[in-house]
Amino acid sequence: MKLRRMYALSIRHLYLIRGSFPRILDLIYWPTIQIILWGFISKFFTMYSDYYNNTVGVILSCAILYDFLFRSSISFNMLFLEEIWSRNFTNLFVAPLKLSEIITALTFTALVRTLIGIVPAVLLMSPLFGVSIINLGAPLFLLFLSLYMFGTTLGILVTSGLLRFGPSFENTAWSSLFLLAPLGCVYYPLSILPEWLQYISNLLPLVYVFEEARSILINNSVNYDNIINALLLNLIYFSLSVIIFYFSFYGARKKGTLVNMGE
Amino acid sequence: MSIKIKNLYKNYKRFEAVKNLNFEIKKGSITGLLGPNGCGKTTTIGMILGLIRPTKGEVLINNKDIEIEKNRISVLEKMNFISPYVELPKKLSVKENLIVYGKMYEVKNLQNRINTLSNDLNLENFLNKKTGELSSGQKNRVSLAKSLINNPEILLLDEPTASLDPDTGDYVRSYIENYAKKNNTTILLASHNMSEVERLCENIMMMKQGKIIDEGTCEELIFKHGRVNLEETFLKLVRE
Numbered sequence: 391m392k393l394r395r396m397y398a399l400s401i402r403h404l405y406l407i408r409g410s411f412p413r414i415l416d417l418i419y420w421p422t423i424q425i426i427l428w429g430f431i432s433k434f435f436t437m438y439s440d441y442y443n444n445t446v447g448v449i450l451s452c453a454i455l456y457d458f459l460f461r462s463s464i465s466f467n468m469l470f471l472e473e474i475w476s477r478n479f480t481n482l483f484v485a486p487l488k489l490s491e492i493i494t495a496l497t498f499t500a501l502v503r504t505l506i507g508i509v510p511a512v513l514l515m516s517p518l519f520g521v522s523i524i525n526l527g528a529p530l531f532l533l534f535l536s537l538y539m540f541g542t543t544l545g546i547l548v549t550s551g552l553l554r555f556g557p558s559f560e561n562t563a564w565s566s567l568f569l570l571a572p573l574g575c576v577y578y579p580l581s582i583l584p585e586w587l588q589y590i591s592n593l594l595p596l597v598y599v600f601e602e603a604r605s606i607l608i609n610n611s612v613n614y615d616n617i618i619n620a621l622l623l624n625l626i627y628f629s630l631s632v633i634i635f636y637f638s639f640y641g642a643r644k645k646g647t648l649v650n651m652g653e
Numbered sequence: 654m655s656i657k658i659k660n661l662y663k664n665y666k667r668f669e670a671v672k673n674l675n676f677e678i679k680k681g682s683i684t685g686l687l688g689p690n691g692c693g694k695t696t697t698i699g700m701i702l703g704l705i706r707p708t709k710g711e712v713l714i715n716n717k718d719i720e721i722e723k724n725r726i727s728v729l730e731k732m733n734f735i736s737p738y739v740e741l742p743k744k745l746s747v748k749e750n751l752i753v754y755g756k757m758y759e760v761k762n763l764q765n766r767i768n769t770l771s772n773d774l775n776l777e778n779f780l781n782k783k784t785g786e787l788s789s790g791q792k793n794r795v796s797l798a799k800s801l802i803n804n805p806e807i808l809l810l811d812e813p814t815a816s817l818d819p820d821t822g823d824y825v826r827s828y829i830e831n832y833a834k835k836n837n838t839t840i841l842l843a844s845h846n847m848s849e850v851e852r853l854c855e856n857i858m859m860m861k862q863g864k865i866i867d868e869g870t871c872e873e874l875i876f877k878h879g880r881v882n883l884e885e886t887f888l889k890l891v892r893e
Contacts, residue, residue: 477740481799484702485757486729488722643706646665649699 434578447521466545550638661710688860743785758803
């Protein structure tokens with residue numbers, strides 16, 4: 391074993407890290423998010439250890455709902471990234487496709503992709519853990535719709551970044567959703583967050599979706615205010631994301647990133 | 654369809670990639686765009702395809718300004734493009750790729766069109782094979798089939814025979830030549846292969862540092878610069 395050769399291989403990767411601020415940020419990002427998320431979860435269980443008593447499946451149901459959100463967003467991003475990785479990107483943009491057609495096609499294809507992934511998991515819940523997400527009843531459809539809209543919105547925003555900044559924006563595609571897990575109050579109620587953070591969280595449709603899911607499963611009551619709030623916020627964010635996508639496309643044309651994307 | 658470029662500029666921050674381009678490519682003609690790497694050929698093609706927004710000037714396709722979104726889409730329906738730097742999805746079969754693009758371009762009688770192109774370009778034997786499993790010569794023919802799927806009136810070719818062996822390269826050149834004659838297709842060909850340009854192009858534009866420094870027929874350029882062939886003429890012009 392030659393020390394110099396091993397050193398050469400190591401510095402090859404160190405040069406890469408040193409030369410890219412997004413890479414350094416990426417290395418710091420994941421542990422920080424994990425600590426914040428699990429910090430709030432631990433705090434919640436310490437303070438309210440009997441909160442989930444006799445409500446088996448609340449955490450599992452929330453996990454499935456969160457995964458649905460995660461899959462819808464990642465599916466949208468993946469469809470776009472696939473075109474970059476296969477170097478087919480330019481072919482698409484010289485085809486007579488309107489931007490609205492691209493967004494619509496990706497939105498519906500992402501749904502199919504998401505359902506392929508999530509349906510088996512939902513079906514496994516019952517025989518393995520005796521829990522069914524169907525317990526959420528009719529509002530389940532509205533909760534799924536809300537999460538799907540938010541997932542697609544995030545997908546469109548990340549795709550806009552890919553259009554504008556090129557493949558270097560790829561890491562954001564993977565990390566965007568994890569940032570929202572602690573703020574979205576997936577596994578604990580909003581009240582567990584510090585007050586200043588609650589103001590920010592209230593701007594996220596996720597908070598209303600998960601508060602409502604918990605309310606239905608624990609209290610057996612449906613609060614349509616939460617569902618309406620989530621849908622309204624989604625509508626606003628979705629419209630904004632579409633506008634940003636159009637701006638990114640024109641920005642990409644100005645910057646020339648549509649040519650040979652993926653190179 | 655014709656291509657008209659008027660006072661075209663493209664700047665990337667302070668770098669001037671294209672400076673005051675003016676040219677016209679008449680319907681049914683084949684024009685060569687020559688120049689060293691980084692001279693602005695790809696940027697020019699990108700602007701004609703609507704992929705890059707000009708800093709100044711106009712790209713008119715059949716007198717339609719492609720900066721207007723409605724025009725861009727209607728023009729793209731009748732254009733197509735091939736480049737060795739752009740590929741088709743590798744995990745889709747050749748036939749699936751042609752179906753996808755045929756539908757995007759709303760090709761009527763798509764199955765017939767695919768059959769014709771498969772027959773003309775000898776794709777039948779690997780039509781159901783994954784595109785990523787093909788040799789570079791086969792991939793090139795598939796890309797050519799994709800670029801002809803909509804029977805384009807304008808074809809932009811960016812180094813269409815790069816990385817091909819001489820036999821396949823010759824086959825592709827012959828096919829393009831015959832196709833253009835038969836269909837009266839307007840072609841802009843960017844290439845570093847001088848014999849290809851000599852053989853195919855009626856008119857040649859020489860680019861250097863974002864500008865067209867000379868243009869004319871192949872014979873005119875060779876005669877004007879006192880050289881014996883296009884390659885020497887090219888070298889003289891880019892080294893001046």
